Amino acid sequence: MASLLPAALLSLIDELxxxxxxxxxxxxxxxxxxxxxxxxxxxxxxTALRELHVNVKHCPKTFALIDASQEVSPLYSDSSRxxxxxxxxxxxxxxxxxxxxxxxxxTYHVLGGAISPIDGVGPEKLHVPELLQRIxxxxxxxxxxxxxxxxxxxxxxxxxxxxxxxxxxxxxxxxLARGIPVGIDLEYADQITxxxxxxxxxxx
Amino acid sequence: MASLLPAALLSLIDELxxxxxxxxxxxxxxxxxxxxxxxxxxxxxxTALRELHVNVKHCPKTFALIDASQEVSPLYSDSSRxxxxxxxxxxxxxxxxxxxxxxxxxTYHVLGGAISPIDGVGPEKLHVPELLQRIxxxxxxxxxxxxxxxxxxxxxxxxxxxxxxxxxxxxxxxxLARGIPVGIDLEYADQITxxxxxxxxxxx
Numbered sequence: 375m376a377s378l379l380p381a382a383l384l385s386l387i388d389e390l391x392x393x394x395x396x397x398x399x400x401x402x403x404x405x406x407x408x409x410x411x412x413x414x415x416x417x418x419x420x421t422a423l424r425e426l427h428v429n430v431k432h433c434p435k436t437f438a439l440i441d442a443s444q445e446v447s448p449l450y451s452d453s454s455r456x457x458x459x460x461x462x463x464x465x466x467x468x469x470x471x472x473x474x475x476x477x478x479x480x481t482y483h484v485l486g487g488a489i490s491p492i493d494g495v496g497p498e499k500l501h502v503p504e505l506l507q508r509i510x511x512x513x514x515x516x517x518x519x520x521x522x523x524x525x526x527x528x529x530x531x532x533x534x535x536x537x538x539x540x541x542x543x544x545x546x547x548x549x550l551a552r553g554i555p556v557g558i559d560l561e562y563a564d565q566i567t568x569x570x571x572x573x574x575x576x577x578x
Numbered sequence: 579m580a581s582l583l584p585a586a587l588l589s590l591i592d593e594l595x596x597x598x599x600x601x602x603x604x605x606x607x608x609x610x611x612x613x614x615x616x617x618x619x620x621x622x623x624x625t626a627l628r629e630l631h632v633n634v635k636h637c638p639k640t641f642a643l644i645d646a647s648q649e650v651s652p653l654y655s656d657s658s659r660x661x662x663x664x665x666x667x668x669x670x671x672x673x674x675x676x677x678x679x680x681x682x683x684x685t686y687h688v689l690g691g692a693i694s695p696i697d698g699v700g701p702e703k704l705h706v707p708e709l710l711q712r713i714x715x716x717x718x719x720x721x722x723x724x725x726x727x728x729x730x731x732x733x734x735x736x737x738x739x740x741x742x743x744x745x746x747x748x749x750x751x752x753x754l755a756r757g758i759p760v761g762i763d764l765e766y767a768d769q770i771t772x773x774x775x776x777x778x779x780x781x782x
Contacts, residue, residue, distance in 0.1 A: 382633035429586035
């Protein structure tokens with residue numbers, strides 16, 4: 375059947391099918407859309423893809439994503455940001471999620487993943503040494519462990535907590551609060567979340 | 579917030595967001611995936627996109643999609659295909675769907691859409707004159723109207739039925755059967771489908 379479609383279309387369907395969560399039908403739909411629309415749309419996407427890896431790099435200090443032209447992340451170099459408070463996150467997009475709250479004035483440190491023995495990701499693949507060095511250099515007073523609430527995120531937080539206690543026993547180490555998300559009915563909350571919500575209950 | 583991400587990443591998210599059914603979050607996920615993987619994956623997708631419009635064209639006879647190097651669709655030029663039977667479909671991918679059945683040995687004619695006054699698509703935007711010409715040239719004996727079972731597909735079928743009766747009153751014009759799809763319980767079938775299934779009932 376495959377040969378019923380032009381090779382260039384098949385090859386595009388193939389490449390689009392590598393995107394996360396995109397099956398053959400979705401890839402077909404995307405490809406056909408791009409074919410039916412003016413070629414300008416496919417061209418612009420093509421150009422954006424070609425320039426992606428050239429024009430984006432990781433900040434050497436925080437490992438957030440920055441323009442290739444930048445030295446260091448503006449969220450770090452900005453003098454209004456408190457360098458003594460560091461939120462440790464797994465991925466660069468987590469920085470954006472926290473920034474959207476508009477509540478955090480510290481700086482970030484992107485680990486580049488979470489400890490996951492199944493996926494062959496040990497602590498040595500994460501930007502942990504760089505974190506320990508920043509803590510010394512910037513005289514960090516608090517590290518907020520903002521890894522995901524997954525098994526991997528929890529293991530990573532636990533691992534970091536122990537490492538940090540070793541190198542800076544007096545530094546405050548905190549973890550994002552766990553509890554009922556806004557807008558969720560109690561009856562739909564899972565048991566573990568409810569347990570966390572009970573344990574972390576706040577006096578009024 | 580936007581400026582928190584590198585311009586090249588934002589531009590890619592923007593372009594990916596133009597794909598059908600892709601919202602900002604999905605576009606972010608695709609873009610970040612492409613950034614995290616080896617640059618080869620983004621490069622190959624970029625190349626496939628650049629070559630799409632260059633290497634794919636429409637068959638001048640059937641308007642199916644073909645390689646730019648091909649003269650005419652192999653589904654038409656193949657001498658084993660019966661040129662006196664023409665299945666009329668809306669879009670090129672409909673050809674693939676029908677070919678997958680392995681049951682059809684005639685040829686195809688792709689209209690390039692369906693009549694839809696709301697979207698400003700009148701019959702003049704479809705490959706109708708080319709269909710009428712083929713009917714004469716190839717001495718077509720049967721036209722199967724295989725447009726979608728939507729309002730637009732039905733209107734298009736009705737329009738074509740009238741046109742065909744005018745130019746070839748004795749030619750057989752048929753429509754794909756409508757009824758209960760395989761695997762669907764009667765209780766979940768909608769009223770219109772059930773009505774069609776009753777009207778089109780087959781003697782055993």
